[in-house]
Every structure is written in C-alpha cells, then in structure tokens.
Amino acid sequence: MNSAESFAELPVKPKPAIRRFHQARWDEPIIFELSQPGRRGIAVPEPGAPKVELPDSVRRASKPALPELSQLHVLRHYLRLSQENLGVDLNIDVGQGTCTMKYSPKVNDTFMADIADLHPEQPVESAQGVLEIYHTLERMLAEISGMARVSLQPGSGSAAIYANIAMIRAYHEANGEGHRDQVITTMFSHPSNAACAKTAGYEIITLMPDAEGLPDIEALRAAVGPRTAALMITNPEDTGIFNPRIAEFVELVHSVGGLACYDQANANGILGITRAADAGFDLGHFNLHKTFSTPHACGGPAAGACGVSEKLIPFLPGPVVDFDGSGYVLTTPEKSIGKIRPGLGVTPNIVRAYAWIMSLGAEGLRTVAETAVLNNNYLMHKILQIPGASAPWDKRRVEQVRYSWQELSEETGVHSEEIGVRAADFGVHYWTSHHPYVVPEPFTLEPTESYSKEDLDEYAAILAHVADEARRDPAFVKGAPYNSTVHKIDMTPLDDPKQWAPTWRAYVRKHLS
Amino acid sequence: MTRVGLVVNPVAGIGGPAGLKGSDGPEVQRAALARGATPRAGERAALAVRTLRAARPDVEIVAAPGPMGEDLLAGEAPSAALTTAADTRAAVHALRDVGLLLFAGGDGTARDVLDAVRELAELGCQAPPVLGIPAGVKVYSGCFALSPAAAGLLAAEDHDEYAEADVVDLDEELYRQGRVSPRLYGTLRVPAARHRLSGRKASTPPGSVEAIAREVVARMEPGTPYVLGPGATTQQVGRQLGLATTLLGVDVVENGSLVAADVTERDLYELAQDAVVVLSAIGGQGFVLGRGNQQISPRVLGRTKDLLVLATQQKLAALNGRPLLVDTGEEETDSRLSGHVRVITGYRESVIYRMECT
Known part of the structure; x- marks a missing residue:
C-alpha cells in the first residue's frame, strides 16, 4: 500500500508538494481615515523639566493634523498591515534581487534599548562607548573596501549616493574644475546613481551592455572627455556578472581627470575577495542594510557608509569620529560637504552592523561571500531546469542573476509580473528589474548566505509549479492572486504627477477635494 | 471589452x-x-x-x-x-x-x-x-x-x-x-x-518622448537650421516649438519657425548648409539613415554640421544589443557616421550606442 492509498482511507488528504499558504486580506483604511477628533492613545504626563519657550519663528501657527486614535486601534491597524506583508523574517525572500535580503540577527536588536537613550546632541564625554563603535566600524569598513577613510554619517542607498556625487562636485570645484558636468553610468548599475547625479544637476551618459552583457568599454572611450566629472558604477552589476575589466574602466576615467565612484550595492558576493581600492576607485559606499545585515527599513532609516581615497578625505560628510589619544572626538573634515543625516547618522544600524562584523571576523566575512555565491549558483542550476526560464549571456554569476521568462511568455502570453504575482499565492515573491527591461520578461533572484538548501529547493519548486500552471491555464495565472493580499497594481499613476500622492495631504488635495 | x-x-x-x-x-x-x-x-x-x-x-x-x-x-x-x-x-x-x-x-x-x-x-x-x-x-x-x-x-x-x-x-x-x-x-x-x-512601444513611460524633444529644443541655436526627420519623436520637437511639423516627412525649422515642411531631397540640399540633422530610429531594425528618410542624402549630409540621434531607452533596449544602422547608399558617408554615437534619451540624458553601416 503506498502512502496515497493509505491516506485515501483517512478523512485527510496528503499535503500537496507545494506548501499551502493563505494571507490575510484586510480592507484596512489609511490611518488618517481612522482618526476621530479627541480620541487619544496615551495621556503624556507633565514633564519634570522646565518648559522650553520656542521662538515664534519655529512655532507652528496651527496644531499638526495627526491622526487621533486609541492605543488598541493603533496596534490593530499596524498588526493588520503587517499581516499583509511578506519579508525576510516571514518567507523565503530570495526574490528581492539586488536588495540582498539577509537575516538581521535578533540578538543585535537587544542593544537598541540602550541606543534609544542616547541624545543626538549628547556631550561626547558621556557617549564614548558609542563613539568607539563608530570609530571601529569606520576603520573596519575602510579595511574591507581598501579605502583610506569612511564616514558613517549618510543614510543609505540614495542618500549615500547623493553624498558621493556631492563629494565629486566639491572635489572638482576645489580644483577649479567646476565645469565638469557629465556623469557616466551603466544600464545595469543601480539607477539611483543616474537619478542622484541628475538631481545634483549633472548630465547623464549611460553605457549599454555589449554582446557579452558587460558595459561596453568602447562606449566608455567615446563618452569620456574634459566634461567628465565621474563614472558611477556597480560591480558586479545587477545581472550578477562581474566586470573583469573594471580596472581599465577606472583608468580610462582617470585619464581624463574624472573620478571613479563605486556603488557597492552588490558587495555581498565579494567580501574578502576583492576591494574597491584594488580596482583604483576614488570613492564609493556600502549599504549597511544590504551587505551588513541591518534592516532595510523600507525607505526609512537605513544607514550608509561612504569611503574615499586619501585625496577626497577633506570632503567627507561629517562629523567623523577620531581618537585623540585619550578619547573619541567628533571632527568635521576641512572641506566637508556637511551633514546628510541629522546627528551622528542612523546610530541603531551602525551598532547592528558593528555587532554583525564583530561576530563574524575577517574569515567569517569571506565565508559569507562564498556561501552567498554558492547559494546563487545552486539556485541558478535549479531555475534553469524550469522549461521557459533562461539566464542571458551564458556567464558565471556572482551573488544574483537576472533571469528571463521570455520563452515561457511568448508561448503562453503570461508575463513575468503575472508569474511573480501568482508566486505570492505560495508565500513568496520576486522583483522583475529596473526599467527599461533590457532582459525581456525579467526576474531577479539573489539568495544570500542566510538561506538553506531546503529554502532554495522550495523556492525553485514554486516557480516551476507556476510556470507549469502558465502553460496549462494562462488565464488562471493572470487572474492571480487568489490566496494573497490584493496587490495587482496599476503602475500607470506612478508616472502621472496629477495622480501620485506621497503624503496624506497630497492625497486629500489630488483625490478627495 | x-x-x-x-x-x-x-x-x-x-x-x-x-x-x-x-x-x-x-x-x-x-x-x-x-x-x-x-x-x-x-x-x-x-x-x-x-x-x-x-x-x-x-x-x-x-x-x-x-x-x-x-x-x-x-x-x-x-x-x-x-x-x-x-x-x-x-x-x-x-x-x-x-x-x-x-x-x-x-x-x-x-x-x-x-x-x-x-x-x-x-x-x-x-x-x-x-x-x-x-x-x-x-x-x-x-x-x-x-x-x-x-x-x-x-x-x-x-x-x-x-x-x-x-x-x-x-x-x-x-x-x-x-x-x-x-x-x-x-x-x-x-x-x-x-x-x-x-517591442518598440512597450513600456515607454509617458513623458519620455517629450523629455527628448525638450533636450533638442534646449540645444537649438539661433541661426542654425534643424532638419527634422520622420517619426513621432521628431514631430514632438516641432510640437514643443508650436510648429505643425509632419509625422512622415522631413521638415526644416530655424529660429523657432517652420522653414519648409515635407521637403524633397533637392529642396533639402538648398536648405541644409550648416544644418543640424535630427533623426530617430525607424522600426524595430534600428535604421537611422537610409530608410524612410532618403531625402537626407549623402550630399545633403555633406553640407550639415551635426547629427542628433533620438531614441527612448526602451527603444534601444528593444534592439537587443543590435547596433543602430545607417545605409545612405554612399560608403564614405556611412563609414564616417559609423562608430559610437551619443543618442539623446531624455532631458540632459543620453546613451552611448554603436551605429554601423549595413
């Protein structure tokens, strides 16, 4: 008697090969819509400290229009929202390619209560412990990247990239070369490099990939000139392919007086293997929320680390932390571009990143990279066995792969976004790609060191199952999600300034008035 | 439906x-x-x-x-x-x-x-x-x-x-x-x-073509004639200048005015001295010159001073790594135009892309 027959005797069925999942789907209003005048969550006791009289220049004319709710309703609201999310603590989060979703050790959160007691303006004499952490982490990141000095002042991602472009501008202006107004980047570098440089007023020149999927060095040769301020590049790029000629790229930019800036967003596969300084980069940054395990924070307070070579030290964002022989002091570099974040930066994540590195040591960091690369290549092997999936350019990959469903899509009419939405019915998801879709019908997977072989097997099995469904019943896949939160999103309004509303006030103005 | x-x-x-x-x-x-x-x-x-x-x-x-x-x-x-x-x-x-x-x-x-x-x-x-x-x-x-x-x-x-x-x-x-x-x-x-x-029209964010046209208009200099080739992107340049330029023809504008619409090669030869030619790729093959714009002949190009190539990033991505193409019928002109060109993809944005002869 096989197991299926034995189950047939019982009032239960065997578990399906793919894990079942059903997510909460609350029709939850925006918190402002839940507000009732006069309702409150907590009565704040009178503070013992003397009342500070604010000058009229900074005093609001009217009270802020904050939502008014009881504690229970606040708690319930956010619990419901949390049930409608997926995330690294809940699911196999390898589909958020380029984002380096890894486990943030909970033990490191135990330090947060102490950190919360720090005041941003606290005298340095009484904050020596946290300043030592800053000082040590700055030097550890300098060691990891090979750069001469690091500032932990910026926020992460785009804030750090903006700090990079601000330093590039300050450097050229200090050298009487403020006329340099062009920034070169590549199609598969993080697009924030182009966006931040453009926001800072630069003209953007983008290099397309060549037939090998690498940025075209001949195109770079045609792009560089006296107007070149910098090359801002990611390596490995978002394809997961490492550019073996990166030192030549850097040299070419140096030959015309430009700076080479390294967005180390994809550093998780190269820790302890290669360094920014080895390729000759002048500056760059790490995202502590990617490589160094701190929470991503959904566009909130993640932390960045900008590293520079000797000649750019005077321009670093400040303050940075020095040791004067007897204690830790805050100093602002001579020609600093100034502060990016208030206070010292995002201290809780500085502490988490410090703790994570200290727990691993140098050898541990290299093991992180090797495990991430091994996981990625194992998953790639599994994904490429799914009929209709491919990875263009037949190249070795480092820590992630940008795959394509082109063949499956042409056969079934089902698109990559739709396959991703159907995958959410099984409790996983994936991200497609930045635009434009140079790889047709893309999906980008990045399994870091955090995931087990069983995790990767399960993830690949879900994608194989959905691909099979697309062949058998494309309309069913296109109708997804069925078991997940409603998240079939019409993205058209994102391009329409008349419709987008990043704040409640904008929403009221554009949609409710 | x-x-x-x-x-x-x-x-x-x-x-x-x-x-x-x-x-x-x-x-x-x-x-x-x-x-x-x-x-x-x-x-x-x-x-x-x-x-x-x-x-x-x-x-x-x-x-x-x-x-x-x-x-x-x-x-x-x-x-x-x-x-x-x-x-x-x-x-x-x-x-x-x-x-x-x-x-x-x-x-x-x-x-x-x-x-x-x-x-x-x-x-x-x-x-x-x-x-x-x-x-x-x-x-x-x-x-x-x-x-x-x-x-x-x-x-x-x-x-x-x-x-x-x-x-x-x-x-x-x-x-x-x-x-x-x-x-x-x-x-x-x-x-x-x-x-x-x-291919080509897929996933082009609204405003991309307008941004390209704005860049072209921002680059325009007084006293220089601009030869606008066929296509919706070049027509948008005309629209931003408030001019009724044609979708399928070749037009000439100068100092914000329409000098000539839907010109023949012979007319264009007379108007092209020190002009800047503005072209977008036609169709999925990436042709910039020699297809659908034969009015812009080698002798016309010989009189012009510059060539601006326009394309959205999406259009270039849809070429799937294939180069942009020129085929004017004259080898010398084609090889002069071949190599890496700067393609205007938005306002103060460009992509360096290969252009080759057929």
Missing part, C-alpha cells in the same frame, strides 16, 4: 516558410502555394480566439466573412483563400462599430488596416482601437501583441487608455534581395497595455 471584431488575412505569413520573405501581392501568394506552403494566419488567429473565449466567455466576437474570420469561429479548418488589401479594408469598414478590432496578419495587413482607418476618418467615422495578432512574416510594427495568446488575453481585458503605435513595413522586393528597409507609415490606436505589445 464586450464586442470584439476579428479580421484574418488568411494568406498572411504564407510566404515565410516558403522562403519568400513576405506575402504581399497575389503572385507571391500563388508562388508560396505552389511551393506547398500552408496558411498559418488562421491557426494563430484561432489560438487568440480560444484564449479570449476562455478568459471572457461573455465577449461577443464578430468576424469578417468566410476565410477572413467567420469560418474560424465556426471551427472550420483554415483555408488559404487569396484575399486582397481591398478585402481587408472592406472588413475593417464593416466592423467599425466594435469595441476592439483584432486583426491577424503582418506589417502588410497592418498597413491595410491603417488605410481603412484613414478612409473612415475621411468619412467622418471614428474607427475602433485595433490590436494585431502576429501572423505575418514581417511583424515589425508596434501595433501587434507579443503572441497570439497575448492578443487574446489583451482583448479580454477592459481598457480605458489607448496609445498610438507605429505601423512600419519593409519593401519586400528589397527584403528578398537581403536589404531590410523599414518605413514608417503612420500610427494605429491600440490598448495602452504596457509590456504586452510588440
């Missing part, structure tokens, strides 16, 4: 497998049949219809008569009836009241549909939005879905936004001689569904 029209060009694509590189004209169609070719448009249209019916059983499908759709709806095997461009146009006229018109064919069929839409406009009638089921040998136009199944699924959806998609066609005679020669004929109104249409 509650009422969908269907027009099948039963001989579309018949020349492809027969090695004839197209199916335009009765002689080619007869030659293909003589070589034992079997029609494929009907099968591909049937796949689109099956997908549409499975997704939306409530949709009413109205077909053109006999082999142009009716037989297929009745479940009959596709036949290779020799229909003409006039038959396609007549079918579009007859089905003008549907919510969406599906047509199965290739670029030649798309041209016939475009002709019919223009005829309807002349008669004061509003033509329905259309969507191509790719079934021809040449499918370079932007009005086709990526596959028959994608066409069926798109037709099943309700649309409230539409976009203009290119209709391009190749000169089949030249194509048989090994020369790809796409030409822009105009645009058709299609459902504005991103990622689902064929």
Whole structure:
C-alpha cells in the first residue's frame, strides 16, 4: 500500500508538494481615515523639566493634523498591515534581487534599548562607548573596501549616493574644475546613481551592455572627455556578472581627470575577495542594510557608509569620529560637504552592523561571500531546469542573476509580473528589474548566505509549479492572486504627477477635494 | 471589452516558410502555394480566439466573412483563400462599430488596416482601437501583441487608455534581395497595455518622448537650421516649438519657425548648409539613415554640421544589443557616421550606442 492509498482511507488528504499558504486580506483604511477628533492613545504626563519657550519663528501657527486614535486601534491597524506583508523574517525572500535580503540577527536588536537613550546632541564625554563603535566600524569598513577613510554619517542607498556625487562636485570645484558636468553610468548599475547625479544637476551618459552583457568599454572611450566629472558604477552589476575589466574602466576615467565612484550595492558576493581600492576607485559606499545585515527599513532609516581615497578625505560628510589619544572626538573634515543625516547618522544600524562584523571576523566575512555565491549558483542550476526560464549571456554569476521568462511568455502570453504575482499565492515573491527591461520578461533572484538548501529547493519548486500552471491555464495565472493580499497594481499613476500622492495631504488635495 | 471584431488575412505569413520573405501581392501568394506552403494566419488567429473565449466567455466576437474570420469561429479548418488589401479594408469598414478590432496578419495587413482607418476618418467615422495578432512574416510594427495568446488575453481585458503605435513595413522586393528597409507609415490606436505589445512601444513611460524633444529644443541655436526627420519623436520637437511639423516627412525649422515642411531631397540640399540633422530610429531594425528618410542624402549630409540621434531607452533596449544602422547608399558617408554615437534619451540624458553601416 503506498502512502496515497493509505491516506485515501483517512478523512485527510496528503499535503500537496507545494506548501499551502493563505494571507490575510484586510480592507484596512489609511490611518488618517481612522482618526476621530479627541480620541487619544496615551495621556503624556507633565514633564519634570522646565518648559522650553520656542521662538515664534519655529512655532507652528496651527496644531499638526495627526491622526487621533486609541492605543488598541493603533496596534490593530499596524498588526493588520503587517499581516499583509511578506519579508525576510516571514518567507523565503530570495526574490528581492539586488536588495540582498539577509537575516538581521535578533540578538543585535537587544542593544537598541540602550541606543534609544542616547541624545543626538549628547556631550561626547558621556557617549564614548558609542563613539568607539563608530570609530571601529569606520576603520573596519575602510579595511574591507581598501579605502583610506569612511564616514558613517549618510543614510543609505540614495542618500549615500547623493553624498558621493556631492563629494565629486566639491572635489572638482576645489580644483577649479567646476565645469565638469557629465556623469557616466551603466544600464545595469543601480539607477539611483543616474537619478542622484541628475538631481545634483549633472548630465547623464549611460553605457549599454555589449554582446557579452558587460558595459561596453568602447562606449566608455567615446563618452569620456574634459566634461567628465565621474563614472558611477556597480560591480558586479545587477545581472550578477562581474566586470573583469573594471580596472581599465577606472583608468580610462582617470585619464581624463574624472573620478571613479563605486556603488557597492552588490558587495555581498565579494567580501574578502576583492576591494574597491584594488580596482583604483576614488570613492564609493556600502549599504549597511544590504551587505551588513541591518534592516532595510523600507525607505526609512537605513544607514550608509561612504569611503574615499586619501585625496577626497577633506570632503567627507561629517562629523567623523577620531581618537585623540585619550578619547573619541567628533571632527568635521576641512572641506566637508556637511551633514546628510541629522546627528551622528542612523546610530541603531551602525551598532547592528558593528555587532554583525564583530561576530563574524575577517574569515567569517569571506565565508559569507562564498556561501552567498554558492547559494546563487545552486539556485541558478535549479531555475534553469524550469522549461521557459533562461539566464542571458551564458556567464558565471556572482551573488544574483537576472533571469528571463521570455520563452515561457511568448508561448503562453503570461508575463513575468503575472508569474511573480501568482508566486505570492505560495508565500513568496520576486522583483522583475529596473526599467527599461533590457532582459525581456525579467526576474531577479539573489539568495544570500542566510538561506538553506531546503529554502532554495522550495523556492525553485514554486516557480516551476507556476510556470507549469502558465502553460496549462494562462488565464488562471493572470487572474492571480487568489490566496494573497490584493496587490495587482496599476503602475500607470506612478508616472502621472496629477495622480501620485506621497503624503496624506497630497492625497486629500489630488483625490478627495 | 464586450464586442470584439476579428479580421484574418488568411494568406498572411504564407510566404515565410516558403522562403519568400513576405506575402504581399497575389503572385507571391500563388508562388508560396505552389511551393506547398500552408496558411498559418488562421491557426494563430484561432489560438487568440480560444484564449479570449476562455478568459471572457461573455465577449461577443464578430468576424469578417468566410476565410477572413467567420469560418474560424465556426471551427472550420483554415483555408488559404487569396484575399486582397481591398478585402481587408472592406472588413475593417464593416466592423467599425466594435469595441476592439483584432486583426491577424503582418506589417502588410497592418498597413491595410491603417488605410481603412484613414478612409473612415475621411468619412467622418471614428474607427475602433485595433490590436494585431502576429501572423505575418514581417511583424515589425508596434501595433501587434507579443503572441497570439497575448492578443487574446489583451482583448479580454477592459481598457480605458489607448496609445498610438507605429505601423512600419519593409519593401519586400528589397527584403528578398537581403536589404531590410523599414518605413514608417503612420500610427494605429491600440490598448495602452504596457509590456504586452510588440517591442518598440512597450513600456515607454509617458513623458519620455517629450523629455527628448525638450533636450533638442534646449540645444537649438539661433541661426542654425534643424532638419527634422520622420517619426513621432521628431514631430514632438516641432510640437514643443508650436510648429505643425509632419509625422512622415522631413521638415526644416530655424529660429523657432517652420522653414519648409515635407521637403524633397533637392529642396533639402538648398536648405541644409550648416544644418543640424535630427533623426530617430525607424522600426524595430534600428535604421537611422537610409530608410524612410532618403531625402537626407549623402550630399545633403555633406553640407550639415551635426547629427542628433533620438531614441527612448526602451527603444534601444528593444534592439537587443543590435547596433543602430545607417545605409545612405554612399560608403564614405556611412563609414564616417559609423562608430559610437551619443543618442539623446531624455532631458540632459543620453546613451552611448554603436551605429554601423549595413
């Protein structure tokens, strides 16, 4: 008697090969819509400290229009929202390619209560412990990247990239070369490099990939000139392919007086293997929320680390932390571009990143990279066995792969976004790609060191199952999600300034008035 | 969509497998049949219809008569009836009241549909939005879905936004001689569904073309004539200047005024001294010069001082790594223009891209 027959005797069925999942789907209003005048969550006791009289220049004319709710309703609201999310603590989060979703050790959160007691303006004499952490982490990141000095002042991602472009501008202006107004980047570098440089007023020149999927060095040769301020590049790029000629790229930019800036967003596969300084980069940054395990924070307070070579030290964002022989002091570099974040930066994540590195040591960091690369290549092997999936350019990959469903899509009419939405019915998801879709019908997977072989097997099995469904019943896949939160999103309004509303006030103005 | 029209060009694509590189004209169609070719448009249209019916059983499908759709709806095997461009146009006229018109064919069929839409406009009638089921040998136009199944699924959806998609066609005679020669004929109104249409028009964020045009206008210098080639991107340059420049012709503007519209090569030669030529790539093959803009001849180019190439990033991505192409007919000019060029992709944004001779 096989197991299926034995189950047939019982009032239960065997578990399906793919894990079942059903997510909460609350029709939850925006918190402002839940507000009732006069309702409150907590009565704040009178503070013992003397009342500070604010000058009229900074005093609001009217009270802020904050939502008014009881504690229970606040708690319930956010619990419901949390049930409608997926995330690294809940699911196999390898589909958020380029984002380096890894486990943030909970033990490191135990330090947060102490950190919360720090005041941003606290005298340095009484904050020596946290300043030592800053000082040590700055030097550890300098060691990891090979750069001469690091500032932990910026926020992460785009804030750090903006700090990079601000330093590039300050450097050229200090050298009487403020006329340099062009920034070169590549199609598969993080697009924030182009966006931040453009926001800072630069003209953007983008290099397309060549037939090998690498940025075209001949195109770079045609792009560089006296107007070149910098090359801002990611390596490995978002394809997961490492550019073996990166030192030549850097040299070419140096030959015309430009700076080479390294967005180390994809550093998780190269820790302890290669360094920014080895390729000759002048500056760059790490995202502590990617490589160094701190929470991503959904566009909130993640932390960045900008590293520079000797000649750019005077321009670093400040303050940075020095040791004067007897204690830790805050100093602002001579020609600093100034502060990016208030206070010292995002201290809780500085502490988490410090703790994570200290727990691993140098050898541990290299093991992180090797495990991430091994996981990625194992998953790639599994994904490429799914009929209709491919990875263009037949190249070795480092820590992630940008795959394509082109063949499956042409056969079934089902698109990559739709396959991703159907995958959410099984409790996983994936991200497609930045635009434009140079790889047709893309999906980008990045399994870091955090995931087990069983995790990767399960993830690949879900994608194989959905691909099979697309062949058998494309309309069913296109109708997804069925078991997940409603998240079939019409993205058209994102391009329409008349419709987008990043704040409640904008929403009221554009949609409710 | 509650009422969908269907027009099948039963001989579309018949020349492809027969090695004839197209199916335009009765002689080619007869030659293909003589070589034992079997029609494929009907099968591909049937796949689109099956997908549409499975997704939306409530949709009413109205077909053109006999082999142009009716037989297929009745479940009959596709036949290779020799229909003409006039038959396609007549079918579009007859089905003008549907919510969406599906047509199965290739670029030649798309041209016939475009002709019919223009005829309807002349008669004061509003033509329905259309969507191509790719079934021809040449499918370079932007009005086709990526596959028959994608066409069926798109037709099943309700649309409230539409976009203009290119209709391009190749000169089949030249194509048989090994020369790809796409030409822009105009645009058709299609459902504005991103990622689902064929190549070029897919996923272009609104405003991209306007941003490119703004960059061109920002670069314009007084006293310099600007030669605007065919296409929607270059036409947008004219629009931003408040000028009625043409979609398909070559126009000359200077100091914010339209100097000449839809010029001939001879006229252009007189006007081109120290001019800047502004061009966008035509069709999916990436031709910048020598296709659809032969007015801009080697001797005209010899008089000009600069060439600006325009394309959205999406258009360059759709080339799939293939270079932009020039074929002016004069080797020296072509090789002078070859190499890496800066393609304007937005306001203060460009991409360095290879341009080669054919």
